Amino acid sequence: MQNYARKIEAQSTAENLIFYPQIQQAFAFFVEANDNFTDELIRICEIPAPPFKEELRAAYIKQRFSECGLTKVHTDAEGNVIAERRGTSATPDLIVSAHLDTVFPEGTDVRVKRDGRRFLAPGIADDSCGLMSLIALAQALNVAQIETAGTIYFVATVGEEGEGNLRGVRHLFTAGEFQNGAAAFISLDGPGVERITSRALGSRRYRVTINGPGGHSWGDFGVVNPVHALGRAIARFATYAAPISPRTSYNIGLIEGGQSVNSIPESASMTVDMRSTSRDEIDKLEAYLRRVIELAVREENSQRALSGTLLTYAIDAAGDRPSGETPVASHIVQTAMECSRALGIEPRLDCSSTDSNIPISLGIPAITIGAGGTSNHCHTLAEWYDPTGRELGLKRLLLLTVALTGLSV
Ligand SMILES: [Zn+2]
Incomplete structure:
Protein backbone atom coordinates (compact mmCIF):
# COMPACT_ATOMS: atom_id res chain seq x y z
CA MET A 1 0.00 0.00 0.00
CA GLN A 2 2.79 2.33 0.93
CA ASN A 3 4.58 1.66 -2.33
CA TYR A 4 1.41 2.28 -4.27
CA ALA A 5 0.84 5.63 -2.55
CA ARG A 6 4.38 6.73 -3.25
CA LYS A 7 3.96 5.78 -6.86
CA ILE A 8 0.92 7.98 -7.28
CA GLU A 9 2.64 10.85 -5.57
CA ALA A 10 5.51 10.64 -7.99
CA GLN A 11 3.17 10.80 -10.95
CA SER A 12 1.92 13.90 -12.68
CA THR A 13 -1.16 15.83 -11.67
CA ALA A 14 -3.12 14.51 -14.62
CA GLU A 15 -2.38 10.92 -13.70
CA ASN A 16 -3.30 11.61 -10.07
CA LEU A 17 -6.60 13.16 -11.04
CA ILE A 18 -7.80 10.05 -12.82
CA PHE A 19 -8.01 8.23 -9.48
CA TYR A 20 -10.45 10.70 -7.93
CA PRO A 21 -13.95 9.18 -7.62
CA GLN A 22 -15.56 12.34 -9.04
CA ILE A 23 -13.42 12.14 -12.17
CA GLN A 24 -14.27 8.46 -12.51
CA GLN A 25 -17.95 9.34 -12.16
CA ALA A 26 -17.68 11.91 -14.93
CA PHE A 27 -15.90 9.36 -17.12
CA ALA A 28 -18.71 6.85 -16.53
CA PHE A 29 -21.24 9.51 -17.50
CA PHE A 30 -19.53 9.98 -20.88
CA VAL A 31 -20.12 6.30 -21.63
CA GLU A 32 -23.69 6.15 -20.23
CA ALA A 33 -24.91 9.29 -22.00
CA ASN A 34 -23.40 8.39 -25.36
CA ASP A 35 -26.74 8.17 -27.19
CA ASN A 36 -27.89 11.48 -25.74
CA PHE A 37 -24.70 13.08 -27.03
CA THR A 38 -25.43 11.80 -30.52
CA ASP A 39 -28.97 13.23 -30.36
CA GLU A 40 -27.48 16.54 -29.23
CA LEU A 41 -24.94 16.47 -32.06
CA ILE A 42 -27.71 15.95 -34.62
CA ARG A 43 -29.81 18.78 -33.16
CA ILE A 44 -26.88 21.20 -33.35
CA CYS A 45 -25.90 20.17 -36.87
CA GLU A 46 -29.44 20.55 -38.21
CA ILE A 47 -29.56 24.23 -37.21
CA PRO A 48 -27.96 26.04 -40.18
CA ALA A 49 -25.02 28.30 -39.34
CA PRO A 50 -23.73 29.86 -42.58
CA PRO A 51 -20.92 32.43 -42.38
CA PHE A 52 -22.21 35.67 -40.79
CA LYS A 53 -25.57 34.00 -40.06
CA GLU A 54 -24.89 32.00 -36.92
CA GLU A 55 -27.79 33.52 -34.90
CA LEU A 56 -30.10 30.49 -34.87
CA ARG A 57 -27.44 28.06 -33.74
CA ALA A 58 -26.16 30.64 -31.25
CA ALA A 59 -29.64 30.93 -29.73
CA TYR A 60 -29.85 27.16 -29.31
CA ILE A 61 -26.42 26.90 -27.68
CA LYS A 62 -27.32 29.78 -25.38
CA GLN A 63 -30.45 27.92 -24.28
CA ARG A 64 -28.46 24.71 -23.71
CA PHE A 65 -25.78 26.53 -21.71
CA SER A 66 -28.54 27.84 -19.43
CA GLU A 67 -30.11 24.41 -19.13
CA CYS A 68 -26.71 23.03 -18.09
CA GLY A 69 -26.77 25.41 -15.11
CA LEU A 70 -24.05 27.70 -16.45
CA THR A 71 -24.35 31.29 -15.28
CA LYS A 72 -24.15 34.73 -16.86
CA VAL A 73 -25.21 33.22 -20.19
CA HIS A 74 -25.24 35.93 -22.84
CA THR A 75 -24.40 36.89 -26.40
CA ASP A 76 -21.73 39.54 -26.91
CA ALA A 77 -21.68 42.36 -29.46
CA GLU A 78 -20.08 40.18 -32.15
CA GLY A 79 -22.48 37.25 -31.69
CA ASN A 80 -20.36 34.93 -29.50
CA VAL A 81 -22.25 33.02 -26.80
CA ILE A 82 -20.52 33.20 -23.42
CA ALA A 83 -21.34 31.47 -20.14
CA GLU A 84 -19.44 30.64 -17.00
CA ARG A 85 -19.09 28.02 -14.34
CA ARG A 86 -17.77 29.87 -11.35
CA GLY A 87 -14.74 28.43 -9.56
CA THR A 88 -14.17 28.46 -5.83
CA SER A 89 -11.39 30.99 -6.27
CA ALA A 90 -10.94 33.38 -9.14
CA THR A 91 -7.88 31.84 -10.76
CA PRO A 92 -6.64 30.16 -12.85
CA ASP A 93 -9.50 30.73 -15.24
CA LEU A 94 -9.93 28.80 -18.47
CA ILE A 95 -11.87 29.40 -21.67
CA VAL A 96 -13.18 26.31 -23.45
CA SER A 97 -14.65 27.08 -26.84
CA ALA A 98 -15.95 25.73 -30.13
CA HIS A 99 -17.08 27.58 -33.24
CA LEU A 100 -20.68 28.07 -34.33
CA ASP A 101 -20.18 28.77 -38.01
CA THR A 102 -19.83 26.36 -40.91
CA VAL A 103 -18.43 27.00 -44.39
CA PHE A 104 -21.76 26.14 -45.99
CA PRO A 105 -23.98 28.83 -47.54
CA GLU A 106 -27.63 29.42 -46.72
CA GLY A 107 -29.92 26.79 -48.19
CA THR A 108 -27.47 23.89 -47.78
CA ASP A 109 -29.30 20.71 -46.74
CA VAL A 110 -28.00 20.09 -43.23
CA ARG A 111 -30.30 17.20 -42.35
CA VAL A 112 -28.29 14.36 -40.84
CA LYS A 113 -28.37 10.97 -42.57
CA ARG A 114 -27.15 7.76 -41.01
CA ASP A 115 -25.03 5.13 -42.70
CA GLY A 116 -24.02 2.41 -40.25
CA ARG A 117 -21.86 4.04 -37.59
CA ARG A 118 -21.44 7.19 -39.64
CA PHE A 119 -23.57 10.31 -39.47
CA LEU A 120 -23.51 12.34 -42.66
CA ALA A 121 -24.19 16.07 -42.92
CA PRO A 122 -22.27 19.23 -43.78
CA GLY A 123 -20.75 20.63 -40.57
CA ILE A 124 -21.40 17.56 -38.41
CA ALA A 125 -17.74 17.26 -37.46
CA ASP A 126 -16.60 20.84 -38.09
CA ASP A 127 -17.69 21.99 -35.64
CA SER A 128 -20.97 20.51 -34.36
CA CYS A 129 -18.99 17.87 -32.48
CA GLY A 130 -16.93 20.59 -30.75
CA LEU A 131 -20.08 22.44 -29.64
CA MET A 132 -21.59 19.17 -28.45
CA SER A 133 -18.49 18.47 -26.37
CA LEU A 134 -18.90 21.79 -24.51
CA ILE A 135 -22.40 20.73 -23.46
CA ALA A 136 -21.18 17.24 -22.52
CA LEU A 137 -18.42 18.81 -20.41
CA ALA A 138 -20.83 21.09 -18.53
CA GLN A 139 -23.18 18.16 -17.89
CA ALA A 140 -20.40 15.85 -16.68
CA LEU A 141 -19.05 18.46 -14.25
CA ASN A 142 -22.56 18.74 -12.79
CA VAL A 143 -23.32 15.03 -12.67
CA ALA A 144 -20.04 14.33 -10.85
CA GLN A 145 -20.41 17.47 -8.69
CA ILE A 146 -16.94 18.63 -9.61
CA GLU A 147 -15.91 22.02 -8.28
CA THR A 148 -12.91 23.69 -9.78
CA ALA A 149 -10.75 26.38 -8.24
CA GLY A 150 -10.63 28.49 -11.39
CA THR A 151 -13.67 29.69 -13.30
CA ILE A 152 -14.45 27.92 -16.56
CA TYR A 153 -15.81 30.10 -19.36
CA PHE A 154 -17.80 28.30 -22.03
CA VAL A 155 -17.71 30.12 -25.35
CA ALA A 156 -19.27 29.41 -28.75
CA THR A 157 -17.61 31.68 -31.29
CA VAL A 158 -18.80 33.14 -34.58
CA GLY A 159 -16.71 33.56 -37.72
CA GLU A 160 -13.97 30.96 -37.40
CA GLU A 161 -14.13 29.78 -41.00
CA GLY A 162 -12.62 31.50 -44.09
CA GLU A 163 -14.49 34.75 -44.68
CA GLY A 164 -15.32 35.08 -40.98
CA ASN A 165 -11.60 35.79 -40.52
CA LEU A 166 -11.74 34.79 -36.82
CA ARG A 167 -14.04 37.73 -36.11
CA GLY A 168 -15.59 36.11 -33.04
CA VAL A 169 -12.42 35.17 -31.21
CA ARG A 170 -10.74 38.38 -32.37
CA HIS A 171 -13.52 40.39 -30.74
CA LEU A 172 -13.27 38.36 -27.51
CA PHE A 173 -9.60 39.14 -27.02
CA THR A 174 -9.34 42.63 -28.50
CA ALA A 175 -12.60 44.40 -27.58
CA GLY A 176 -14.81 41.94 -25.70
CA GLU A 177 -14.89 40.01 -22.42
CA PHE A 178 -11.28 38.87 -22.48
CA GLN A 179 -9.53 41.96 -23.79
CA ASN A 180 -7.45 41.85 -20.61
CA GLY A 181 -6.40 38.28 -21.34
CA ALA A 182 -7.09 34.87 -19.84
CA ALA A 183 -4.96 32.22 -18.17
CA ALA A 184 -5.66 29.65 -20.88
CA PHE A 185 -7.77 29.03 -23.97
CA ILE A 186 -8.82 25.73 -25.51
CA SER A 187 -10.66 25.43 -28.80
CA LEU A 188 -12.49 22.19 -29.54
CA ASP A 189 -12.43 21.92 -33.29
CA GLY A 190 -13.36 18.76 -35.16
CA PRO A 191 -12.89 15.15 -34.06
CA GLY A 192 -9.85 13.08 -33.05
CA VAL A 193 -7.81 12.71 -29.89
CA GLU A 194 -4.15 12.78 -30.90
CA ARG A 195 -3.81 16.28 -32.29
CA ILE A 196 -2.81 19.18 -30.06
CA THR A 197 -2.52 22.30 -32.17
CA SER A 198 -0.02 24.53 -30.42
CA ARG A 199 1.30 26.43 -33.42
CA ALA A 200 -0.87 28.89 -35.29
CA LEU A 201 -0.64 28.83 -39.05
CA PRO A 322 -1.74 35.95 -37.23
CA SER A 323 0.79 33.16 -36.73
CA GLY A 324 2.60 32.20 -33.55
CA GLU A 325 3.28 29.40 -31.14
CA THR A 326 2.33 28.30 -27.65
CA PRO A 327 5.71 26.95 -26.48
CA VAL A 328 5.96 23.18 -26.08
CA ALA A 329 7.34 23.77 -22.58
CA SER A 330 4.31 25.85 -21.56
CA HIS A 331 2.00 24.60 -18.83
CA ILE A 332 -0.99 24.21 -21.13
CA VAL A 333 0.83 22.13 -23.77
CA GLN A 334 2.59 19.99 -21.16
CA THR A 335 -0.68 19.42 -19.27
CA ALA A 336 -2.52 18.54 -22.49
CA MET A 337 0.17 15.99 -23.33
CA GLU A 338 0.09 14.54 -19.81
CA CYS A 339 -3.71 14.24 -19.87
CA SER A 340 -3.53 12.51 -23.26
CA ARG A 341 -0.87 10.05 -22.11
CA ALA A 342 -2.72 9.38 -18.85
CA LEU A 343 -5.57 8.11 -21.06
CA GLY A 344 -3.29 6.06 -23.27
CA ILE A 345 -3.28 8.56 -26.14
CA GLU A 346 0.02 9.42 -27.83
CA PRO A 347 -0.32 13.16 -28.50
CA ARG A 348 0.84 14.79 -31.70
CA LEU A 349 1.65 18.51 -31.77
CA ASP A 350 0.69 20.27 -34.96
CA CYS A 351 0.25 23.55 -36.74
CA SER A 352 -3.07 24.72 -38.05
CA SER A 353 -5.27 27.75 -38.57
CA THR A 354 -7.95 27.85 -35.86
CA ASP A 355 -9.58 30.13 -33.30
CA SER A 356 -6.39 29.71 -31.22
CA ASN A 357 -4.46 31.87 -33.73
CA ILE A 358 -5.70 35.03 -32.03
CA PRO A 359 -4.90 34.21 -28.38
CA ILE A 360 -1.58 32.63 -29.44
CA SER A 361 -0.61 35.81 -31.31
CA LEU A 362 -1.43 37.81 -28.16
CA GLY A 363 0.72 35.59 -25.94
CA ILE A 364 -2.23 33.88 -24.23
CA PRO A 365 -1.55 30.14 -23.70
CA ALA A 366 -3.86 28.46 -26.22
CA ILE A 367 -4.31 25.14 -27.97
CA THR A 368 -6.86 23.53 -30.28
CA ILE A 369 -7.80 19.91 -29.75
CA GLY A 370 -10.22 17.37 -31.21
CA ALA A 371 -13.44 16.40 -29.48
CA GLY A 372 -13.13 12.64 -30.08
CA GLY A 373 -14.60 10.33 -32.72
CA THR A 374 -13.51 10.31 -36.35
CA SER A 375 -14.57 12.13 -39.51
CA ASN A 376 -13.67 12.83 -43.09
CA HIS A 377 -14.51 15.14 -46.01
CA CYS A 378 -14.86 18.22 -43.80
CA HIS A 379 -15.83 21.40 -45.70
CA THR A 380 -17.62 19.27 -48.34
CA LEU A 381 -21.21 18.08 -48.68
CA ALA A 382 -19.93 14.53 -48.09
CA GLU A 383 -18.74 15.33 -44.53
CA TRP A 384 -19.31 12.49 -42.05
CA TYR A 385 -18.68 11.83 -38.37
CA ASP A 386 -18.37 8.53 -36.53
CA PRO A 387 -18.81 8.87 -32.75
CA THR A 388 -17.11 5.54 -32.01
CA GLY A 389 -14.53 6.15 -29.28
CA ARG A 390 -15.81 9.69 -28.68
CA GLU A 391 -15.76 9.19 -24.92
CA LEU A 392 -11.97 9.21 -25.00
CA GLY A 393 -12.00 12.74 -26.42
CA LEU A 394 -14.54 13.83 -23.81
CA LYS A 395 -12.51 12.25 -21.00
CA ARG A 396 -9.42 14.10 -22.12
CA LEU A 397 -11.34 17.37 -22.31
CA LEU A 398 -12.66 16.93 -18.78
CA LEU A 399 -9.32 15.87 -17.38
CA LEU A 400 -7.55 18.78 -19.04
CA THR A 401 -10.19 21.26 -17.89
CA VAL A 402 -9.87 20.10 -14.28
CA ALA A 403 -6.08 19.86 -14.45
CA LEU A 404 -5.83 23.46 -15.68
CA THR A 405 -8.35 25.00 -13.30
CA GLY A 406 -7.56 22.84 -10.25
CA LEU A 407 -9.88 20.39 -8.53
CA SER A 408 -11.42 21.97 -5.48
CA VAL A 409 -11.82 19.35 -2.76
ZN1 LIG B 1 -13.48 24.10 -37.52
Missing part, protein backbone atom coordinates in the same frame (compact mmCIF):
# COMPACT_ATOMS: atom_id res chain seq x y z
CA GLY A 202 -0.83 32.43 -40.16
CA SER A 203 -2.42 33.51 -43.38
CA ARG A 204 -2.92 36.73 -45.24
CA ARG A 205 -5.31 37.24 -48.10
CA TYR A 206 -5.48 40.06 -50.60
CA ARG A 207 -7.63 41.13 -53.47
CA VAL A 208 -5.58 42.93 -56.11
CA THR A 209 -7.42 45.12 -58.62
CA ILE A 210 -5.85 46.86 -61.61
CA ASN A 211 -7.90 49.53 -63.42
CA GLY A 212 -7.56 51.30 -66.76
CA PRO A 213 -9.73 53.32 -69.19
CA GLY A 214 -10.70 50.33 -71.36
CA GLY A 215 -11.55 50.60 -75.05
CA HIS A 216 -12.03 48.85 -78.38
CA SER A 217 -9.48 46.16 -79.16
CA TRP A 218 -8.84 47.57 -82.65
CA GLY A 219 -9.85 51.20 -82.45
CA ASP A 220 -8.08 51.88 -79.14
CA PHE A 221 -5.11 49.60 -79.51
CA GLY A 222 -2.19 51.00 -77.57
CA VAL A 223 -4.26 51.83 -74.48
CA VAL A 224 -3.04 50.25 -71.21
CA ASN A 225 -4.53 46.81 -70.55
CA PRO A 226 -5.17 45.67 -66.92
CA VAL A 227 -5.27 41.98 -67.88
CA HIS A 228 -1.85 42.19 -69.52
CA ALA A 229 -0.43 43.77 -66.38
CA LEU A 230 -2.13 41.23 -64.12
CA GLY A 231 -0.72 38.42 -66.25
CA ARG A 232 2.79 39.79 -65.83
CA ALA A 233 2.31 40.11 -62.08
CA ILE A 234 1.04 36.53 -61.78
CA ALA A 235 3.90 35.13 -63.86
CA ARG A 236 6.45 36.83 -61.60
CA PHE A 237 4.69 36.06 -58.34
CA ALA A 238 4.45 32.36 -59.17
CA THR A 239 8.26 32.12 -59.37
CA TYR A 240 8.64 32.94 -55.65
CA ALA A 241 10.74 30.26 -53.94
CA ALA A 242 8.78 29.66 -50.73
CA PRO A 243 10.85 27.98 -48.02
CA ILE A 244 10.01 24.42 -46.97
CA SER A 245 10.94 25.34 -43.42
CA PRO A 246 9.34 27.42 -41.98
CA ARG A 247 6.66 26.01 -44.22
CA THR A 248 5.22 28.72 -46.45
CA SER A 249 2.66 28.59 -49.25
CA TYR A 250 0.91 30.91 -51.69
CA ASN A 251 -1.96 30.58 -54.09
CA ILE A 252 -3.72 32.77 -56.63
CA GLY A 253 -7.14 31.21 -56.38
CA LEU A 254 -9.32 33.47 -58.46
CA ILE A 255 -8.79 35.83 -61.40
CA GLU A 256 -11.43 38.05 -62.93
CA GLY A 257 -11.54 40.74 -65.55
CA GLY A 258 -12.72 41.93 -68.93
CA GLN A 259 -16.04 42.10 -70.78
CA SER A 260 -15.49 40.53 -74.19
CA VAL A 261 -12.85 39.22 -76.54
CA ASN A 262 -12.71 42.48 -78.51
CA SER A 263 -12.72 44.94 -75.60
CA ILE A 264 -9.70 46.27 -73.77
CA PRO A 265 -10.72 45.53 -70.16
CA GLU A 266 -11.36 48.32 -67.69
CA SER A 267 -10.44 46.14 -64.79
CA ALA A 268 -8.72 42.90 -63.77
CA SER A 269 -8.41 41.39 -60.34
CA MET A 270 -7.12 38.39 -58.43
CA THR A 271 -7.27 36.98 -54.93
CA VAL A 272 -4.06 35.84 -53.27
CA ASP A 273 -3.74 33.52 -50.27
CA MET A 274 -0.42 33.40 -48.41
CA ARG A 275 0.36 31.18 -45.44
CA SER A 276 3.31 30.51 -43.24
CA THR A 277 4.18 29.25 -39.81
CA SER A 278 6.44 32.30 -39.58
CA ARG A 279 5.30 35.91 -39.55
CA ASP A 280 8.61 37.01 -41.11
CA GLU A 281 8.04 34.74 -44.09
CA ILE A 282 4.52 36.10 -44.64
CA ASP A 283 5.94 39.63 -44.43
CA LYS A 284 8.54 38.75 -47.07
CA LEU A 285 5.94 37.16 -49.31
CA GLU A 286 3.66 40.16 -48.99
CA ALA A 287 6.51 42.52 -49.83
CA TYR A 288 7.23 40.42 -52.93
CA LEU A 289 3.58 40.54 -53.99
CA ARG A 290 3.53 44.33 -53.69
CA ARG A 291 6.77 44.61 -55.66
CA VAL A 292 5.63 42.42 -58.58
CA ILE A 293 2.36 44.32 -58.92
CA GLU A 294 4.08 47.69 -58.85
CA LEU A 295 6.54 46.44 -61.47
CA ALA A 296 3.90 44.88 -63.73
CA VAL A 297 1.79 48.04 -63.72
CA ARG A 298 4.83 50.22 -64.36
CA GLU A 299 5.89 48.03 -67.31
CA GLU A 300 2.45 48.16 -68.93
CA ASN A 301 2.29 51.94 -68.41
CA SER A 302 5.69 52.56 -69.93
CA GLN A 303 5.08 50.20 -72.85
CA ARG A 304 1.82 52.03 -73.68
CA ALA A 305 3.15 55.50 -72.80
CA LEU A 306 2.34 56.90 -76.26
CA SER A 307 -1.37 56.45 -75.60
CA GLY A 308 -1.17 58.81 -72.63
CA THR A 309 -3.17 56.35 -70.55
CA LEU A 310 -2.21 54.91 -67.18
CA LEU A 311 -3.20 51.93 -65.07
CA THR A 312 -3.89 52.30 -61.36
CA TYR A 313 -4.08 49.52 -58.83
CA ALA A 314 -5.31 48.71 -55.33
CA ILE A 315 -4.30 45.96 -52.93
CA ASP A 316 -7.08 45.29 -50.43
CA ALA A 317 -6.78 43.04 -47.40
CA ALA A 318 -9.28 40.17 -47.51
CA GLY A 319 -8.25 38.37 -44.34
CA ASP A 320 -5.42 38.23 -41.84
CA ARG A 321 -4.78 35.42 -39.41
